[in-house]
Structures are given as C-alpha cells and as structure tokens.
Amino acid sequence: MRSPLLLIIFLFFTSAIFAQDITIRGKITDDAGNAIPFATVYVRNTTKGTSANSDGSYTLNLTPGRYDVQYRAMGYRQESRLLDLKTTQTLNITLKAEDYQIKEVTIRAGAEDPAYAIIRKAIKKRKTYLNEVHAYTTEVYIKGMQKLLAAPKKFLGFDVQKMARENGLDSNRTGIVYLSESQSRYTFMRPDKVHEEIISSKFSGSNRAFTFNRASDMQVNFYENLQNWEGLSNRPLISPIADNALSYYRYKYAGTTIENGETINKIQVIPRNEYAPCFSGYIYILEDSWRIQGLDLFITKKANINFVDTLKVSEQFFPVGGNAWMPASLKFEFTGGLFGFKLGGYFISVYKDYDINPKLDKTQFTETLRITKGVNKKDSVYWEQQRPIPLTGEEKTDYQKKAVLAAKRESKPYLDSLDKENNKVSIGKLLLGGYRHRNRYQHETYNLxxxxxxxxxxxxxxxxxxxxxxxxxxxxxxxxxxxxxxxxxxxxxxxxxxxxxxxxxxxxxxxxxxxxxxxxxxxxxxxxxxxxxxxxxxxxxxxxxxxxxxxxxxxxxxxxxxxxxxxxxxxxxxxxxxxxxxxxxxxxxxxxxxxxxxxxxxxxxxxxxxxxxxxxxxxxxxxxxxxxxxxxxxxxxxxxxxxxxxxxxxxxxxxxxxxxxxxxADYNLLSLDISKTDIPMGFYGKTSFYVGAGKFFNAKNIYYTDYKHFSGNQVLFYQGGISSFLLLDYYRFSTGDKYLEGHLEHNFSGLIINQIPLIRKLKLQEIINVNYLSTLTLKNYTELGLGFQTNIGLRVMYGTSFNNPGGANQAIRVGASF
Structure with a gap:
C-alpha cells in the first residue's frame, strides 16, 4: 500500500512544480512609443486575460504551453502572438492605429448614413443578446484609483493643507486619495439575481478597512434600454441601441475593419440634444450577428450628471462558450471639480474564467454579498501573483507610504494623541456643534x-x-x-x-x-x-x-x-x-x-x-x-x-x-399601512407612496394624546417625508375614531426642467404630489403639490388644498426630503 501512496505524493509535487505559472510581461505602446493605457490582453478561445495599467505595462500568468495571445485597444489594430511558453519572458507590443475602411456605397443626396441600417439591425437583436445568457459565473478583478489634482490651502476654515499632509499627499495637496484592489467571484441569474463573494481586498492606508469596489456596481449592460446609474444621474441614461434610440441619437458610419475573421463596424454616436441623458463616442458592431464588440463612450456635465464633469466608459467583449460574447474588461474614467478642488480617477474591472452554464439554485441569491474575515489580510506576495494589472510606480509608492501611516494610525499612542487633539473643549463647540469626547481605542464616545x-x-x-x-x-x-x-x-x-x-x-x-x-x-x-x-x-x-x-x-x-x-x-x-x-x-x-x-x-x-x-x-x-x-x-x-x-x-x-x-385609558387601536419609496419609472422618474388606515374600537375612555395624529404643516418651512401634508392643521383633525390617509409623490428627475436653458444648470427635479385624509370629522381632505427639489433634498413646493375648513387653501412651502 505504501508504494501507490508514495507515487501519488510524487506525482502531486512534480505536477505542482511543472504547473507553476509563467509570466509574460511587457509594455504596450503606439507607433510613437507612447503608452496605450488599459489595453486588453487575452488568450484566444479562452476567458483568460488581463489589462495593461495606466502606463501601458501588463503581466499575464499562464501555465507552460502554446498560446495565441491577443492585444487589443479601442482605435488600434489588434496584434497576435503565437507563444510556446516555457519560461517567463518580456514581450513589448506596438499597436498601430486601426485603419477603418469606408465601404464603397452610393449615397444619394438626402440619403441617410449607412450607420443607421447597422444600428437598426443591432436594435432588432437587442433583446436576443440581452437574454442570451440566462446565468453565469466569473472571477472579477477591480482596481479603483482617485487622485486629488488640485485643492485650496483652506476651505471654510478647514485646514486642507494639514489634512493633505496627514493623509500622505504632497506639499501641493495633490496625490492619491483612494487606491484599492479586490478580487471577487460573481454569479448572476436573470433577471436580476446576483451573488458576489470578495476573495481578497486591499485598501491603501488601512489594514482594517474593506474595499469599496464591488463587481455588482461595475455591471453595465448596454443591451438594456436604460442605464440606471443612481447618484451619477438623476435620469436614466439611454443606450445607443435602445428601442427608441433613433429618437435621441444621430449616427455616423466611421468604417469597417476585420479582426479574427469578424467584420467590425465602427459607428459614431451623437446625441440629438446635447443636454439629453445620452452618450457620445463610438460603438463597435459585429457584421452579420449585429452584437456589440466594444464601446468607447462618454457623457459630460451638459447632460446634468452629478459630481463629475466628464465620465468615460470603455468596454470590450470576447467570445465565451461558443457564440456568446461576454465583457472582457470595463473601465470608468472621470474628472470633476468644485470650489477649487479637482478630482480625477478610474475604476477598471477584468473578467476571467466564465462559466455560462452553471448549476445554480435560486436560494443562494438571498445573500447578495459575502465578505469574510481575513480577506484584507493577504500579503504582498499573494498580490504579486494574483494581480492581473501591474501597479504603476505612483501606486507602489502610495501603498508603501500609506502602510507606514496605517500602522501608525492603529497604534494606541496615535489614537490617544488624536483623541487628545479632537477632544479639546472650546466655546464654539459647546455653543454650536456640541461637545464630543471620543476614546477610539476603547470604542467609547461621550456626547453633549x-x-x-x-x-x-x-x-x-x-x-x-x-x-x-x-x-x-x-x-x-x-x-x-x-x-x-x-x-x-x-x-x-x-x-x-x-x-x-x-x-x-x-x-x-x-x-x-x-x-x-x-x-x-x-x-x-x-x-x-x-x-x-x-x-x-x-x-x-x-x-x-x-x-x-x-x-x-x-x-x-x-x-x-x-x-x-x-x-x-x-x-x-x-x-x-x-x-x-x-x-x-x-x-x-x-x-x-x-x-x-x-x-x-x-x-x-x-x-x-x-x-x-x-x-x-x-x-x-x-x-x-x-x-x-x-x-x-x-x-x-x-x-x-x-x-x-x-x-x-x-x-x-x-x-x-x-x-x-x-x-x-381604555381602548384598542388597529392600524395597517403600506409604503414604498423611489419606485423606478424609467425615463419618467420615480414614484413613492404611503397609504395608512386604522380604527379605534372598544374605546371606552380615550384622551387627546392617545388620538391618531398626522404630519400636518402650517408654516413656510416644513419637515419633508412621504407621509407629510403641506397645509393640514397640526392638531385640529387628529382623531379617536377611524381614518384613512394616502400620499402619492412623483419625481420627474429633471425630465422637463432639463429642456430649459440656464435653469438646467441648477439640476432641479420636478415634484408633484397628492395627499389625502378622511376622518369622521374631516371628509375627503385633499392636497395637490407642485414644486422642485435639488440634488441634496431641499425643495420648494406650491400647495393647494380642497375641503380644508378654516385652513390655508394655498401656500408656498420650503422643506427637505432626506
């Protein structure tokens, strides 16, 4: 029995030795020697790949063998290398600008651009490709990096220079403010079931924090009619191949090229209205199948997006499991600024090891995200082996420098000194903001x-x-x-x-x-x-x-x-x-x-x-x-x-x-309510509602303070909320009997206001609401409200009421809806 066991052990170790990864590394540049950032590198007929970093450098780990490695970047001609890998090697690649050939077509005066015929075919196939893959699993690597590009020395009395110094920025208050990497196993099942498990997480400047990178947040699908990017845009963004895209976009044929035997059409997309929630840029459509091969789009602040001035999205697809094409990489780049601060950065995800026919159970999607203890404890050796996108020199320096800061910040002397500084008593704190005494090490806080x-x-x-x-x-x-x-x-x-x-x-x-x-x-x-x-x-x-x-x-x-x-x-x-x-x-x-x-x-x-x-x-x-x-x-x-x-x-x-x-007191009260906020209505905004009803019974002895009360309002400034009235008396219509109240509010998310010059810059959202109340003494009280709301929740409403005895029939209200 011992010999077979020894043989198994021997085979295990020898296979482990010979199966060690071999690394291909190098730099991807253009004809002029300039780096091509975030170019895609993948092995043909597999889902193994990587991406170059912002300096054009790449690494790809493979086991020994023969491979057809392909190098791609939007706007460049694909390069392939047949490699017989036995040892680690350096392979620099030069990509030439893609020469998109214009087909010879006869264009009569007034005839439409050839791009429209291609787009119509892509729109016709949209639902097919949207539902093509019912479920899949994949491994996702995500890197996020944000840099402070400019900042004032002080802002509203706050010492920005001191903050910058304490957080590892340079003397000009510039540098990396967020750098994080993560690896996830991501599982998806139609129509919207997801499960993500974070395998590893690295966060520059903290040994305890977990990455904010989420594969589920990086999922965009331009086969969907609308892209709902909450926070970034009040309105859903319209896909260039949405069912109604021809009403929102103009298209221009930019040429054709051939890659891996596939004919690729390059189409320029141009918003018909530059203030509409539409993209600009290029979309690449495969001939005959009419699916998306890649896209390189951007949207600017003219479309009333929030927080950033420009957002670019680039996505490349590759064939998986026969005819299906899945994302190979996805990248968001952004720049923005406000009050003298200027920020720029990117998030990039790389996908590998797809399984588009997994055996899944719907019950496993009850848990949508799993982060277990220890995923942020992987050492540098692990990351050197697993990281598909090499770090730039600046990123390496940031990790090293902030690792020292992190160790210092987690020490008791540092926490004690920080508490000592922040716990100082001042007249301003006592008068305006209150006093807070914190002991970070003991996890205790006293507030006055x-x-x-x-x-x-x-x-x-x-x-x-x-x-x-x-x-x-x-x-x-x-x-x-x-x-x-x-x-x-x-x-x-x-x-x-x-x-x-x-x-x-x-x-x-x-x-x-x-x-x-x-x-x-x-x-x-x-x-x-x-x-x-x-x-x-x-x-x-x-x-x-x-x-x-x-x-x-x-x-x-x-x-x-x-x-x-x-x-x-x-x-x-x-x-x-x-x-x-x-x-x-x-x-x-x-x-x-x-x-x-x-x-x-x-x-x-x-x-x-x-x-x-x-x-x-x-x-x-x-x-x-x-x-x-x-x-x-x-x-x-x-x-x-x-x-x-x-x-x-x-x-x-x-x-x-x-x-x-x-x-x-001697009574019973039974009440029922149903509510929902921010129900998406596509391009037309979102709706919220609240309905409540109740009845007192066996009310043998009941006092006013036991009554059912309502969120009325009689002053200019009011407290918002879906169950609030605009003009109702605070106390007169409280009831000790039965009641029915209802509230319906719709937020058009700038659908109308964004069409008006100058006013559109305020990024206002149109609000309409209806409030209703009926009690034993107040029959069918109704309010209609019209107004506007800002991105931070401040709103101005005009309200008018019906069946309001002795109360205001109409008034302006200013409030907040947080």
Missing part, C-alpha cells in the same frame, strides 16, 4: 448637545432649556452592537417646571432592548411636525405659537427583533401620567397686526379650557413589518439587510389597559 439647539421659547414654558447628552460604547465588534445611555434635563423659566428623562438601549441576545423613563414636556402630536427652532422663531418674531405641549411622566420598555429576513417586529409597554399645561407667558419681540397667541388647547384656541384632565395610561404596543424580501449582505461584523424592491406592509396594535397601575 449644543447649547444653541438646547434653548427654545414657547408660550407654555417661556424660555426653556433642554440640555442632554449620551454615552455610546461598542460592546461586540463581531456583530457591530452598541450600548447607548442617554439623558436630558429640561427647565421652563416661566412655568418653573423641571423635568428629567433618560434611557438605555442595548442588545439582549438576538433582541434589542430599550428602557426609558422620567418626565418631559412634549408635543401633543407624536409626529412632532414643527421643530422647536421653527416654533421659537414664529413665536418670538411673528406672534404665532403653533406648538402645543403637555407634561408626561413615564416609564417604557421596548423589545425589537428581526424575525426573519424582511420580517421585523417590536413590542413595548408604557405607563404614563399625562398632564395638561396652560400658557404662562405672552411675550414676543414683535406684534404684527392681526396676530395673537392662541391657548394651549388646539380645539379651543381662544379660551383657557383644559383639553384633558390629568390622567394615567398603561399601553401595550405591538408592530410588525414585512417587505417581501430576505436579501442581505454578509460582513465580518454581521449581516446587513437590503431594501426591498417591493412595498413594505406594516401592522400595528395598541391596547390601553384600564386599572393597571392606575390607568384611566
């Missing part, structure tokens, strides 16, 4: 609120000071769980009431437990539709006291848990003593004509009549939500569940129990 945000004024308390703070500590780095303790004190200088409250939130097994209690003065509307700052401004400057308050002494506990996937639930209990408060001051800076303060009773505004008697309640609350999706990402710190493409349904039940701890 700013004094400015803690001061308010209302007619119930007069000048009020509500000052608080919190303590947070990470107690489990694996599950990324935290302990948080918070508290605040509040004192009204007019009514001379002192209140104190606090709470603690912590993990308990798989649950999250929250305990809270104390005494506080709070809004009668539990949505808190008007902020203390806004109420203070209107009270002092315009003599309008919108906010209505009461005192609440309480003790509460809540348990929450993700039951499974998109199914979440929480349950809680609260005892409270509720006390009505009257106005104690009528002071204001100004007294505009016709403006008088109202009482703290919103239902009897001009009489000091208590809205409710002092009472106690003991309530049990249960709420569960489900979003019809179980998709999640796995990190070393735990799972992160992803937003669903389906609506979220919520069911809530509240039971007020009489005679428990002296409770007076």
């Amino acid at each position: 609120n700013s004094l400015i945000s803690s001061v308010s004024y209302n007619t119930v308390e007069g000048l009020a000071l509500g000052y608080g703070g919190s303590f947070t500590k990470q107690i489990d780095s694996v599950n990324n769980s935290y302990l948080r303790i918070y508290g605040k004190v509040r004192y009204g200088f007019s009514n001379k009431l002192f209140n104190a409250s606090g709470g603690i939130t912590m993990p308990v097994g798989s649950f999250r437990l929250s305990l809270a209690g104390g005494s506080d003065v709070i809004d009668m509307n539990n949505h808190e539709p008007i902020t203390q700052l806004m109420n203070t401004a209107y009270t002092l400057l315009n003599r309008q006291n919108f906010e209505k308050l009461y005192q609440k002494q309480y003790a509460a506990a809540t348990l929450s848990k993700r039951i499974y996937g998109g199914w979440q639930a929480n349950a809680g209990a609260e005892w409270a003593n509720r006390r009505y408060l009257s106005n104690t001051t009528n002071y204001s800076f100004f007294h505009p004509k016709g403006h008088e303060f109202t009482s703290n009773n919103p239902l009897v505004p001009y009489g000091d009549v208590p809205l409710f008697a002092e009472n106690q309640s003991f309530k049990i609350n249960v709420r569960t939500t489900y979003d019809f999706s179980n998709r999640y990402e796995t990190y070393p710190t735990g799972k992160r569940y992803l937003p669903s493409k389906y609506p979220t349904i919520g069911l809530s039940f509240t039971k007020a129990v009489k005679n428990v701890f002296g409770s007076d």
Whole structure:
C-alpha cells in the first residue's frame, strides 16, 4: 500500500512544480512609443486575460504551453502572438492605429448614413443578446484609483493643507486619495439575481478597512434600454441601441475593419440634444450577428450628471462558450471639480474564467454579498501573483507610504494623541456643534448637545432649556452592537417646571432592548411636525405659537427583533401620567397686526379650557413589518439587510389597559399601512407612496394624546417625508375614531426642467404630489403639490388644498426630503 501512496505524493509535487505559472510581461505602446493605457490582453478561445495599467505595462500568468495571445485597444489594430511558453519572458507590443475602411456605397443626396441600417439591425437583436445568457459565473478583478489634482490651502476654515499632509499627499495637496484592489467571484441569474463573494481586498492606508469596489456596481449592460446609474444621474441614461434610440441619437458610419475573421463596424454616436441623458463616442458592431464588440463612450456635465464633469466608459467583449460574447474588461474614467478642488480617477474591472452554464439554485441569491474575515489580510506576495494589472510606480509608492501611516494610525499612542487633539473643549463647540469626547481605542464616545439647539421659547414654558447628552460604547465588534445611555434635563423659566428623562438601549441576545423613563414636556402630536427652532422663531418674531405641549411622566420598555429576513417586529409597554399645561407667558419681540397667541388647547384656541384632565395610561404596543424580501449582505461584523424592491406592509396594535397601575385609558387601536419609496419609472422618474388606515374600537375612555395624529404643516418651512401634508392643521383633525390617509409623490428627475436653458444648470427635479385624509370629522381632505427639489433634498413646493375648513387653501412651502 505504501508504494501507490508514495507515487501519488510524487506525482502531486512534480505536477505542482511543472504547473507553476509563467509570466509574460511587457509594455504596450503606439507607433510613437507612447503608452496605450488599459489595453486588453487575452488568450484566444479562452476567458483568460488581463489589462495593461495606466502606463501601458501588463503581466499575464499562464501555465507552460502554446498560446495565441491577443492585444487589443479601442482605435488600434489588434496584434497576435503565437507563444510556446516555457519560461517567463518580456514581450513589448506596438499597436498601430486601426485603419477603418469606408465601404464603397452610393449615397444619394438626402440619403441617410449607412450607420443607421447597422444600428437598426443591432436594435432588432437587442433583446436576443440581452437574454442570451440566462446565468453565469466569473472571477472579477477591480482596481479603483482617485487622485486629488488640485485643492485650496483652506476651505471654510478647514485646514486642507494639514489634512493633505496627514493623509500622505504632497506639499501641493495633490496625490492619491483612494487606491484599492479586490478580487471577487460573481454569479448572476436573470433577471436580476446576483451573488458576489470578495476573495481578497486591499485598501491603501488601512489594514482594517474593506474595499469599496464591488463587481455588482461595475455591471453595465448596454443591451438594456436604460442605464440606471443612481447618484451619477438623476435620469436614466439611454443606450445607443435602445428601442427608441433613433429618437435621441444621430449616427455616423466611421468604417469597417476585420479582426479574427469578424467584420467590425465602427459607428459614431451623437446625441440629438446635447443636454439629453445620452452618450457620445463610438460603438463597435459585429457584421452579420449585429452584437456589440466594444464601446468607447462618454457623457459630460451638459447632460446634468452629478459630481463629475466628464465620465468615460470603455468596454470590450470576447467570445465565451461558443457564440456568446461576454465583457472582457470595463473601465470608468472621470474628472470633476468644485470650489477649487479637482478630482480625477478610474475604476477598471477584468473578467476571467466564465462559466455560462452553471448549476445554480435560486436560494443562494438571498445573500447578495459575502465578505469574510481575513480577506484584507493577504500579503504582498499573494498580490504579486494574483494581480492581473501591474501597479504603476505612483501606486507602489502610495501603498508603501500609506502602510507606514496605517500602522501608525492603529497604534494606541496615535489614537490617544488624536483623541487628545479632537477632544479639546472650546466655546464654539459647546455653543454650536456640541461637545464630543471620543476614546477610539476603547470604542467609547461621550456626547453633549449644543447649547444653541438646547434653548427654545414657547408660550407654555417661556424660555426653556433642554440640555442632554449620551454615552455610546461598542460592546461586540463581531456583530457591530452598541450600548447607548442617554439623558436630558429640561427647565421652563416661566412655568418653573423641571423635568428629567433618560434611557438605555442595548442588545439582549438576538433582541434589542430599550428602557426609558422620567418626565418631559412634549408635543401633543407624536409626529412632532414643527421643530422647536421653527416654533421659537414664529413665536418670538411673528406672534404665532403653533406648538402645543403637555407634561408626561413615564416609564417604557421596548423589545425589537428581526424575525426573519424582511420580517421585523417590536413590542413595548408604557405607563404614563399625562398632564395638561396652560400658557404662562405672552411675550414676543414683535406684534404684527392681526396676530395673537392662541391657548394651549388646539380645539379651543381662544379660551383657557383644559383639553384633558390629568390622567394615567398603561399601553401595550405591538408592530410588525414585512417587505417581501430576505436579501442581505454578509460582513465580518454581521449581516446587513437590503431594501426591498417591493412595498413594505406594516401592522400595528395598541391596547390601553384600564386599572393597571392606575390607568384611566381604555381602548384598542388597529392600524395597517403600506409604503414604498423611489419606485423606478424609467425615463419618467420615480414614484413613492404611503397609504395608512386604522380604527379605534372598544374605546371606552380615550384622551387627546392617545388620538391618531398626522404630519400636518402650517408654516413656510416644513419637515419633508412621504407621509407629510403641506397645509393640514397640526392638531385640529387628529382623531379617536377611524381614518384613512394616502400620499402619492412623483419625481420627474429633471425630465422637463432639463429642456430649459440656464435653469438646467441648477439640476432641479420636478415634484408633484397628492395627499389625502378622511376622518369622521374631516371628509375627503385633499392636497395637490407642485414644486422642485435639488440634488441634496431641499425643495420648494406650491400647495393647494380642497375641503380644508378654516385652513390655508394655498401656500408656498420650503422643506427637505432626506
């Protein structure tokens, strides 16, 4: 038995020796000796390949054998080399500019360009190639690099020079600010199921962080009609071979060439409207099959893209598994600038080892991303062997220099010194931003609120000071769980009431437990539709006291848990003593004509009549939500569940129990809601909606503070959100009976505004919304809103209302939707 075993061991080691990779390396240049960046190198009839770096240098690891190695770059004639590899060798390649021959065609006056006939055939085959491969797996290497090309020494008081020095940039505040590499196994199944496992990750400047590179983020498919690049463009971008592309593009035939026996047509694509969400550049179409062989496109800020001035996308395809063609490489390059800062960079992905007939199970796509512990711990030897795109000299220097910085940053002395510097107390911090004391090494943070945000004024308390703070500590780095303790004190200088409250939130097994209690003065509307700052401004400057308050002494506990996937639930209990408060001051800076303060009773505004008697309640609350999706990402710190493409349904039940701890309240409330934000509507923007309904039953004893309240608005500035009204009174239409509310909002994403010169530069998005409410006392209240929103969520709306007794019929509103 020993001899066969020894033979197996011998064969294993000898095969391992002779199967060691041989490296081809070299540089790819043009006729003038200039480097051709990011040229593609691959072995014919395989899916093994690589890409040159930005200096034109490449490496390709292969086992010994005979290979037909091909070198390609957009705009250059392909070169091939038949190699019999036995040892590592250097092979420099010169690519000549491609000579695209113009076919001899007879063009009559007014006849269309020959490109249109080719594009029509490509459009006709679009769906065929979109659905050609039902599923596949591949390995993907991604490199991302961003450089700061220019920056001011200071910006809004911030010392940019110091920041640049601490982050390894040069004295001119330029250099690499992001450099990362990753390797992934990527799996796809139609129509939209993906799974990605990060095999290795390298992040310059940090030994702990994980790359932001994602193969799923690098997936673009120009066989899709629209390219939805969220964040980069408010509007979907139109593919040059979309079904309706002829309405948006002009085409120009640029010639034909032959490569590997295939005839390739080069077509220039030109937007008919330079401000439309369309690409410019070239697309390469194979004759007879009419599929995309490659593309070299760009889009500029004229098309109202965000963050960058120009974005270039280049993609090359190669044949896989017979007739199918799959991406060989994909590259994004970008430049942009704002406020004296200028940024440039690229992301490039290289694909290999495709399997277009994998055996897959749909259940494996519940997990969309997996990053396990240790993928960022691979050493330099590993990366030298696995990295398909060589590092440039600048990138090597960046890794080396920032490795030293990373080791320093993770040391206790450095963290302590950083904390010591940042934890310094200043009057500015205490007044404006609040004070934060952080211990990075112990993962602890103490926060004190700013004094400015803690001061308010209302007619119930007069000048009020509500000052608080919190303590947070990470107690489990694996599950990324935290302990948080918070508290605040509040004192009204007019009514001379002192209140104190606090709470603690912590993990308990798989649950999250929250305990809270104390005494506080709070809004009668539990949505808190008007902020203390806004109420203070209107009270002092315009003599309008919108906010209505009461005192609440309480003790509460809540348990929450993700039951499974998109199914979440929480349950809680609260005892409270509720006390009505009257106005104690009528002071204001100004007294505009016709403006008088109202009482703290919103239902009897001009009489000091208590809205409710002092009472106690003991309530049990249960709420569960489900979003019809179980998709999640796995990190070393735990799972992160992803937003669903389906609506979220919520069911809530509240039971007020009489005679428990002296409770007076006695009722039941059952409510149901369904909502979804940002539903894509293609070129026409996105839609959001919220519908809620509920009913109180067995309501033997119910108080105003137990009512169902709504997110109304009565001032110029309002708090946005899909369930907010524009013109509804804050308190008058709260109900202790049944209700139905609905909100529908559509964002046209600049579809109309982008057609208007000058205004298009503001990158505004058109908003239209409809809000509806019906209760026992308010029948079919309806609002229609029209307005605009900026990219950062600020919006201006004009609203008009119908069936609004005693309220505003129309008004302008300014708000935020974050």
